[in-house]
Amino acid sequence: MKALVTLFIVLAATPVFPSGNQQKDKRDLVYEEALRNYKNQNYFTALDSVAKMYRFETPDQNTQNFLQKLVLKTGTHYFNTYSDLELRKINIPTTDLIMAKRNLYLDKFRYVHKRLKRVPVGNRLYPESLMVKASAYYFDEDYDKAVEYFNKCAAEANKRKNESENKIKIYFSVIEESCIIDVARLRFKQGEFEKAIRRYEDVPKTSIKWPYILLEKAWAYYYLGNYNRSLGLLITYNSPLLESYFMPEAEVLKALNYYQLCLYPDALSVVNRFYDIYKPKSAQLKKLIKSQNSELYFFDLMFKPISESEKEHNFLRNLITQVSKRVKYSLDLNSLYAVNSEIFQNHKDANIEKLLKTQKDLKEQINHYVKVSMHKFINETHKLSEDMFNLKLEILAKQRDLVYKQESLKAGRERGDEKNVERKEYQEFWTFKNAFWADELGDYSFGLESSCKVNGRRR
């Protein structure tokens, strides 16, 4: 009985929940420890301790600023497992942006705008928040607003790019170019192909996105009926400088352009080349990929020496190069490098267990991304081969007596005339005389005459 009374007194004296002061003391201790870790470059460890502390309550302004600083070093990967409720508690522009993106994918546009209102104009993430806002308008089919905000995003990113250096400069460049391309895509969707082309042209040739928009531009020219220009753009992919950017879709568009010009032997030549080169290679790649059992095969692939990956399959090298230049891959890789350097630093205060787990997560995430990219390529080739087959049938129906073989190339660049080249006032025109200028890459045009009219009738 005495023992029970003593236990009751002890329990009564021990608070179940820490008092306000104790809580504050604990927060201060965690903050100070995190600050020490930050100074010792244990960024992930610092982020983990602070974020955990404020999982269910909003941190003060000072801690919010500190969290922002930490996220700059670690990336946003850490918050992937946080629920919306937890993210809302943290209450920093980074988590607002993450939530806005989540809502965007869920088509909850009202919440996207609500979250983005909280990103201040002065914040580094402001241009990106404008991009997400514009995307919300785009998916909500409010195209005028979408264009307005994409343009705002491009202008803001451009302004900040000119005031920044190194990695941040690259970040703003990517945001600016993404917003420009989104406007162009929107115009394309609306059937305003001229406007789309003019906007695509604002993306510099040095941009990592430029090789991809070349194909989109070629489609815009195709829909404008300027098949020679479309073919000229597509021929750029044959350049050794763009060897890695091989795109099966470009072959389909080439064939379509020749088809529209009624140059059936040329169209068939492209179709046959597709079946001779792309399709079998894609099938081989599929087989190779499916035969791999290693859990992190695709992750490891990205770090294999080129000579080795080339031996396995020559498409692999090109795909690896393509994937390695994508923004998502670069962001994840940067986070991984940051975790690795923290692990190798092996500081006594580092939360190694957490670091190893983050490292594993990131590796798996990269592995998954590469895997999806490669399968996407294979599936796309498969789908396009069906389109090519249908096109081949169309061509054969048009010209039944066509000989089923690839024509030998004539020497001397005989085919074409400049009268078939459509030139705008804002364009300079030069004939190509075996003088390669790198700045002219992607500015080519053929001058082929349409064979659609024979004796005044359409063939």
Add this chain to the structure above:
Amino acid sequence: MKKTLYFLLLTALSFGTAPFKASASEKDLYDFLWLDPDKKVYVLQNKIFPKTGSFYADIGYLNNLSGEFQNTNGGQLRMGYFLNEEFALELNHMQYGNSNNAAYESVKIVSGTEPFIRRSLSSTSLFVIWSPFYGKINTFNKIFYFDWYFGAGTGSLKMESNLESVTNPGQPSRFDSENYTPVQFKSGFKAHINRNVHLGVEFLNSNFQAGSPKSPSSKNWKQSNDLIFSLGVSF
């Protein structure tokens, strides 16, 4: 074709930069088989420096090439507006400074008389500019763009000469001012440093009708040529 022409002209003018094309070490890139060898390929490139609707202003240093007995140099100020990609209207003002050169001193010492001198004081003209050619050179691993233009114009040319005193040996040396309405032609290059700044070199030929010591009363066509180096802005 245009590019080749520019290479030759620019080399001839000795801009101080040797034009050369990008290195041709990457065989694949330069055998051009990737550019569909059976078809003609044309280049349609957006102008990096479009001119339509743009204003420009240049300030320049000029050197007169016509005075035998004078060192003549000065300044130029010109402003223009491009109505479209090829044509512009330009207001041109030049102010000259003159001094006797070594030839003048030698003649004066040898013959004891002052030679005939006609020298420019100022010129203000309106030009129509035709700028049909556009070129580029690749040098120091950077591409520079040029415009090559021609101009024709007229206005007011203020000069002075000692015609009166040279034709009447009894009179002391005296320079009288003369006003002419010249017919002027010019041609020049503009090298674009960036979207707003350019460097220019220009040759300006002024033709006017004036008397000479041989026939002071009859007016014959005379010429005065200027070479001008300028720095300009456009927006």
